Amino acid sequence: MVAPPDNDVLRASALHFQHHDGSPALQGVSLGVREGEVLAVTGPRGSGKTSLLRCLAGLDRPQRGEVWFDGVAVHTLGALARARLRRHRFGWIDPVPVLVPELTVWENAALPLMLRGTGRRRARRAALEWLERLDVDGRARSRPHELRHSERQRVCIARALTVVPSVLFADEPTAPLHRAESAQVLRTLTAAARSHGVTVVLACAGPRRAGLADRTVTLLDGRRVRTLHLPPVAGPAGPAEGAEPAGSAGTEGRPACSLSA
Ligand SMILES: Nc1ncnc2c1ncn2[C@@H]1O[C@H](COP(=O)(O)OP(=O)(O)OP(=O)(O)O)[C@@H](O)[C@H]1O
Known part of the structure; x- marks a missing residue:
């Protein structure tokens, strides 16, 4: 098997994915993501955005089609190799904040770095830097239950950036935030990614939030569409x-x- 001959750091070819219950989620999606690019994936609810990000990140394996990352055929890797790839090269942000309740905010943000083998002190420093950028450094010693929902989501975003991943997959990362806060957090996220050369694949329901991206790909019913006209x-x-x-x-x-x- 030979990697596709192009400059994309991440590439999907003719991805087909259906859930265990038979629900079709992706029906032949192809796309490429250039290194350092911020790519928005938009589309209405159920159009396949999450499924696409999960296949690209190696969280799910497509039934047909290929996913290539940096010369690695992700679709052929076993579960352990995909987990290793995710831990060392990828970041992931869910639409709902999930933190370890027993750990403090800074420990949560530092966790992925420590799992990669970084010492506690260095990991703490990096975590505090990102918490500050996300405006939650004042909560560094708190436990997640003491924070507001939107603050917990900011911590999750800081946690994803602390490792400076090669690719950050952000699945509606500002869903729990109100509009003004959402715009500000998205600006911080994209600016941070750009300044650190992080490639971002950002799922967002509406075109407004995709405004900060370099390029937008739109899905409808598991297919890539050029223009969104809902029948x-x-x-x-x-x-x-x-x-x-x-x-x-x-x-x-x-x-x-x-x-x-
Ligand atoms: N766990 C699941 N089991 C079965 N079907 C699912 C599951 N998750 C999603 N689906 C179905 O797969 C299709 C694509 O869903 P997906 O979540 O990828 O879309 P989405 O664009 O991210 O939607 P949303 O904005 O609601 O998250 C939809 O038809 C959805 O109902």
Whole structure:
């Protein structure tokens, strides 16, 4: 097997993924991510954003298709090798903050570094730096239950950045934050990634949050689309006359969706 001959640090080819219960999530998605790029993956709920990020990060294995990272065929790796790859090269942010309740905030943020073998003192210093950037350094000695939900999410973002991963997968990272806070945190995240050469794959539901990205890829029903035009949902009698498409801000109101090649 030979790596695709291009400059993308991460590449997916014709990914097909379905969940254990048979739900189709990805139906032939291909994309490349350049080194240092901030790529936004947008699309409505259920369009496959999380599934795509999970396949790219080696958390799930596609049933068909290939994932290449830095010359490594991720789709062929066993569970242990994928876990090692994630620990050493990738960062992950979930839409809901999950922290170790027994550890303090700084210990949580330093944990991935310590798991990589960095000493406690150095890991603490790095964690505090990132907590400061995310404006939660004042909470460094608190336990997660003492924080507000949005503060816990900032800690999760700091934790993901502390290791300065090669690729950061951020799945709706600002979902628990209100709009102004969300915009500020996204700016911090993308600026930090740019200054440290971190490649970012960012899933976000709406085009507004994708504004800070270098490029946007849109999914609809597990496929990559060029423009998002949601067709009206057909009932037993067919689409309602003049029905409003249940679209996002990017919807132009035409009852069709154009699929990319
Ligand atoms: N654990 C699961 N088991 C079965 N089907 C699932 C599971 N998670 C997601 N799906 C289905 O897979 C498809 C893609 O979901 P996915 O979560 O990847 O989309 P998404 O764009 O990230 O949506 P959201 O914005 O709601 O997170 C949807 O049809 C969804 O219902």
